[in-house]
Amino acid sequence: MFESGAYVADALGDIADEQVQPNGVDLTLARVERQREPGRITTEGKTIGERTRVATVDRDGRDCYALDPGYYVAGYAETVRVPEGHVGYVYPRSSLMRNSCMLHTAVWDAGYEGKGKGLLEVGHPIEIEKGARFAQFVLADANHEGEYDGSYQGEGVE
Numbered sequence: 339m340f341e342s343g344a345y346v347a348d349a350l351g352d353i354a355d356e357q358v359q360p361n362g363v364d365l366t367l368a369r370v371e372r373q374r375e376p377g378r379i380t381t382e383g384k385t386i387g388e389r390t391r392v393a394t395v396d397r398d399g400r401d402c403y404a405l406d407p408g409y410y411v412a413g414y415a416e417t418v419r420v421p422e423g424h425v426g427y428v429y430p431r432s433s434l435m436r437n438s439c440m441l442h443t444a445v446w447d448a449g450y451e452g453k454g455k456g457l458l459e460v461g462h463p464i465e466i467e468k469g470a471r472f473a474q475f476v477l478a479d480a481n482h483e484g485e486y487d488g489s490y491q492g493e494g495v496e
């Protein structure tokens with residue numbers, strides 16, 4: 339069963355009313371990066387290739403990312419917490435998808451806490467304001483053994 343948006347907002351904390359949706363919480367765009375060197379995944383570990391931050395441009399006084407088609411690593415502004423007994427998923431905001439763009443995501447493990455990342459695929463040029471809602475986080479009940487304790491635990495959290 340998926341939890342309600344109000345439950346997800348409580349789990350995350352510090353969420354504005356406009357971000358709370360019936361079934362989840364909208365996440366906002368903090369930063370956009372482009373990968374500039376290869377990464378590596380082996381049987382023993384992984385390295386993530388270096389990335390360069392994409393600069394924002396001013397559009398009528400708004401700080402926007404003006405993105406050409408391609409793949410970008412997007413950082414969420416919110417600190418996500420996945421409570422015990424749950425698993426998290428992120429979906430694109432449908433307006434992103436309706437603008438020929440997509441957000442590709444992985445599994446958010448029970449016990450994870452941090453400012454995570456998503457792969458933003460831009461199929462047609464788009465402008466997204468820094469801080470705009472572009473994704474939705476949902477929580478589902480889940481059995482699990484242990485909790486997340488990997489290399490991304492606590493990422494981006496001061």
Ligand SMILES: O=c1ccn([C@H]2C[C@H](O)[C@@H](COP(=O)(O)OP(=O)(O)OP(=O)(O)O)O2)c(=O)[nH]1
Nearest residue numbers: 443444445446447450454455456486488489490
């Ligand atoms: O789209 C996603 C999905 C997950 N995460 C976060 C939450 C998740 O708990 C953590 C680690 O994900 P995963 O276990 O898939 O990473 P890994 O590549 O297996 O790394 P590790 O070996 O450190 O677990 O990254 C994201 O930032 N973005």
